[in-house]
Amino acid sequence: MNTVITSTLLGFAVGIIGTGAGGIAAFMLKRPSRRFMGTVLGLAGGLMIAVVCFELLPEAFEMAGLTTGIAGIILGVALVTIIDLLVPDRDFTQRSFRDWGYIRAGIILGLGIAVHNFPEGLAIGSGLAADLRLGLSLALAIGFHNMPEGLAMAMPMMIGGYSKVRVLLATIIAGVPMGFGAFVGMLLGEISPQLVSLCLSFAGGTMLYITCGELIPKSQNVYRGRASAFGIILGIIAGIALSAL
Numbered sequence: 001m002n003t004v005i006t007s008t009l010l011g012f013a014v015g016i017i018g019t020g021a022g023g024i025a026a027f028m029l030k031r032p033s034r035r036f037m038g039t040v041l042g043l044a045g046g047l048m049i050a051v052v053c054f055e056l057l058p059e060a061f062e063m064a065g066l067t068t069g070i071a072g073i074i075l076g077v078a079l080v081t082i083i084d085l086l087v088p089d090r091d092f093t094q095r096s097f098r099d100w101g102y103i104r105a106g107i108i109l110g111l112g113i114a115v116h117n118f119p120e121g122l123a124i125g126s127g128l129a130a131d132l133r134l135g136l137s138l139a140l141a142i143g144f145h146n147m148p149e150g151l152a153m154a155m156p157m158m159i160g161g162y163s164k165v166r167v168l169l170a171t172i173i174a175g176v177p178m179g180f181g182a183f184v185g186m187l188l189g190e191i192s193p194q195l196v197s198l199c200l201s202f203a204g205g206t207m208l209y210i211t212c213g214e215l216i217p218k219s220q221n222v223y224r225g226r227a228s229a230f231g232i233i234l235g236i237i238a239g240i241a242l243s244a245l
């Protein structure tokens with residue numbers, strides 16, 4: 001039981017501190033350029049790809065074999081695809097934030113982040129169940145990756161005239177589902193190694209989809225230049241370095 005509580009608390013902390021820190025960064029940066037935002041979103045995407053491919057999935061494959069691992073990835077991708085189909089087009093980066101209304105853009109972005117924070121929490125919880133070192137390095141990578149996400153949702157809210165307190169509150173709320181994910185991940189993880197492997201690869205699949213389908217395309221839509229590509233590459237290198245620790 002103790003491990004479940006620890007995992008849940010870690011999930012809440014990583015989620016709330018990560019996106020919350022992004023919200024605080026928004027106060028300090030005021031109005032960052034599109035180039036900066038594109039780079040930072042690319043960084044969040046690259047970091048995720050490296051952590052999923054070099055840390056999370058190899059562990060899942062090692063625990064229960066390739067078949068279970070790939071089944072988990074497919075399940076994860078299928079679930080986010082369904083969610084994506086149910087939620088109407090959220091890609092406001094094609095047009096400007098102004099066309100959408102800044103606050104609305106921020107809220108929709110925040111909702112997307114809140115929803116995908118659950119499987120990321122699941123990765124932390126099942127990672128901890130598999131191996132303490134894996135869980136902690138996943139928590140660290142996901143925490144870093146949450147900051148640009150918090151920044152991305154806070155920026156339009158700030159520009160739209162939301163008060164600092166409301167912006168901070170919104171970023172904190174978006175981080176909360178991560179705690180629930182970590183709770184479920186550890187709970188399932190205590191049942192069997194097969195289930196840990198399935199949870200890890202499931203979370204890995206959803207994270208790959210979010211990265212390939214949202215973070216990277218968004219980084220390119222926000223800024224059509226080399227900076228966002230460099231951001232992605234820098235994120236991948238940082239993720240590999242983190243996995244090697």
Ligand SMILES: [Zn+2]
Binds near residue numbers: 117
């Ligand atoms: Zn995320």
